[in-house]
Amino acid sequence: MKRIYLLFALLSPLLATAQSGKYRVYGKTDLPVDGKVRLHWYNINSGKHVDSATVTDGKFEFTGTMKEVEFGQLIFRSGSSDRSAVFYLEPGTIHVDIMAGTRYGKLSGTPLNNDYQQYYQMLDTMLTRINIGREGKRPYDQFSNDIPAEKLNILTQYIKTHKASKVSIDQLNMFAAKNPHPVALTALLGELSPALKKSEAGMALASRIKGMRSGKIGDMTLPFSLPDTAGRMVKLTDFRGKYVLLDFWATWCIPCIAEMPNVINAWNTYKNKNFTVVGVSLDRPDSKERWLKMIRESKYNWTQLSDLKFWNCEAALLYNVNSVPANFLIDPKGIIIATNLRGEALQKKLSEIFQ
Structure with a gap:
């Protein structure tokens, strides 16, 4: 649970x-x-x-x-x-x-819970049907990742009669967090009421869908701006003309911290060779001081950004980042040339570029 x-x-x-x-x-x-x-x-x-x-x-x-x-x-x-x-x-x-x-x-008893109960009933009927004949196997549940078509079908049916319900946009966002289906999600988002589309959740879903369509090797980067450790707004385009490692991490992410010595090594080796790192932290408001302290004490001396919105960081949504650590290597023209380089792979790629 x-x-x-x-x-x-x-x-x-x-x-x-x-x-x-x-x-x-x-x-x-x-x-x-x-x-x-x-x-x-x-x-x-x-x-x-x-x-x-x-x-x-x-x-x-x-x-x-x-x-x-x-x-x-x-x-x-x-x-x-x-x-x-x-x-x-x-x-x-x-x-x-x-x-x-x-x-x-x-x-x-309350409006949203009445709506949610109707969604649960549809979900329960679907799961009962697809679990028939799965004796001896783990039954599917609402969190199973290998039944996206069935989940999309439920969402499509539900949204037809709940275009203005908050339950609809919430369920779409939950589905989108694990299932990169931009065409289907765009169509379902389009079915919602104007108010839901303009809501924070609606705009976040639109950003995530945009990220699903980009962020691949060969794609042009999507622009964003986030506050740095002093609260100044910094744009990704400010670094155009350099090779940039766009590095998503968080203070609560143990694998991220384990990877940081490798990033420090890359920074120290190539910072004077038209290369920089832009860190984007997926921390929360209650961990801001820990974020600042870790940067200072661990000497993460490159540009560090965060809007302190956890997984709903503007840049994370735009690049469809659903797990950390994650990174994107960007060339001086703003084109993504590699993704998720860790350990020796990062050093090898940078060595090839700056040889």
Whole structure:
């Protein structure tokens, strides 16, 4: 169940909506519960929030306030299994029933959760159908990466009758984060209401789709501007005329930190030979000080940029970056000549260029 929470944490900046208020979550289950039920939700500015409640006669309750609409997740242990239900944490009274023999929690009580329940019903019907005959194999679920056609079909059906629902744009963004299908996604985005297209989530999806169509070897780079460590806006085009390693990383990314000595070596070796590095960090607001400290103490002396939007960094969306470390080697004309060079591969490529 951890991957469910992490997925929504990654997308939180796009899922949030300016709609503050009080929430009340009424939960019900007919399953035995080991310990308490936990409520998890995440906000890009305030971080991770966790609450817990005791189950009495199969019922439990959470109350609180929120500044923005977020995804919430209920989690509890039942026997040898974890059970979970994902819903919209929005103002009002939210009902979540988690029953034995069901794949998802049953949602009701508030507008977005009523819409989400309809999506769950369509998803559940599809998964039941495609899992027939898979005895002995791991059943498909909503996070399976090898059923994109079935997921697209569900999204297409759902959006036809929910063109103005936030659920539609949220599900499109979740699908796009793992499935580079620019043609289909462009068509579905075009079906949404004008308000959803102009929303932060709609514009982010448009940027991600644009990135799916580019970012390959031979493509011209897409321009962007981000603040540096002093808050000054820096454009990628400011480095035109040089070879540039556009390096996506984050302070919380262990493989990124492990790769940094290699980047330092490349920087020190070729910085006086028409070469530079532009680092783009996928950090969050709550890790800004750690980002600045790591740059200073580890001597990452090249240009460092970040809008502190986590996975929804403007440049990451534009280059369709869904994992880090990731990099793009750009020639002086702004053309991508290599991607994801690590270790000896980076040194070899730079040696070939500057030989």
